[in-house]
Amino acid sequence: MKFVLIYVIVLLALLANEVLSKPRKKKEKNVCENKALTDGKQRPEGSCSKTIQGIIPSSDKMTSSLIISPKNGAVLDSNKPFNVEVVIHNLETGFFSDPETQYYLEPQTVNSNGLVKGHSHVTIQKIDGLNPPNAKNFEFFEGLNKKAKAGHLVVKVVSKNGTPGLPAGKYRICTMSSSFTHQPLLMPVAKRGAQDDCIRITVKECEEKEKKEEKKKEKGGKKRTLMAI
Template sequence: MKSYIFNLIVLVALFSLDFIEAKREPPNKYITPIQAGICKTALVKSNGTQNPNGECSSQILGDLPSSSKMVSTLIVSPENGAEITANKRFKIRVEISNLQTGFFADPATDYYDVPQTLTEDGIIRGHVHISVQKLIGNGIPNPNLVEFFEGLSDVVDNKGGLETEVPGLFPGFYRLCTMTASESHQPVVMPVARRGSQDDCIRFSVT
């Protein structure tokens, strides 16, 4: 009788352990910025201003679109390989898909401090920057040196494009790139790694 009771107690105990194990939630693989120790370095915490000395941001990424609504851009003017007259004004035109343009936070006070957001249709709210750099042979350009830079804060026209004018450049070889951004100027964040680029670059000469 004692042996029967002992065996029954053991079975109940084992069953209880299995039940508890089955109910136990899997470990959380997502951590908060505090848990990760983010912004505990010597870098100052970001406050919405642009700091050329570096800073630490614990801002969350925000909303990511579906893969069917990822951003794509194309520079349509000037054409890649174009020859442009020196010191003469010329137009840059960029066409964009899947970006609700016109959302442009003040870069002096709201830089990188607003998470990425989507419209009701699942489209990223943001804008496009234009950057022109001079190239010297096959050397990698210095990101601190730009010949022309502009944030295009307008809403796209009825053809899905944005335009600006460059006041003229000295003779040389140049690279023109788009930098597509969310409202707070951070690069747009896409839902998958295997994809086409959200930005475009061309090269042209000025003579």
């Protein structure tokens, strides 16, 4: 009887030790507690999303973009139509959900070749010296929801008041690539090239540009006259 009692005590001690030595699972924190949940609508006041991140592509299939027109540093005439042309690699474009009802609702997905399904945007902001522009303010914004042709996407720029082109000023033109329901693209590694591109341009009043051209011509004429003398 004593032997059985000792055996039971030892067994209980071993079981207790095993239970105590097992790492306890931490209770998952509910980050969305007492917060408005993301419901497919764009909420300027902010919300909390429970959508999982989804499928992340391999490092061989990471997205990359380049704005090829206008050129970086280009000088354009004010209120004159121009296009922004973008080349995108490793993004299956044409996947664009309704931003009014499906915003951030679905996880990122990839196609059979491992490329993220999504789309891009072009956004243009006026810039002032070294001050970062307010993200809420923009002169032009458009989603590129069509399928790219050989990786090329083109959009015609029209200012917010409906005038072609842009008023005079300095501007930053950027792409913003997104997955199907508009969340920023998820890539597999931190150390990588950017998936989007930005350029800077200057837009000048036509009269100002013409005056400069006239001054150049005048200087050229004076030089030729002096050489003739």
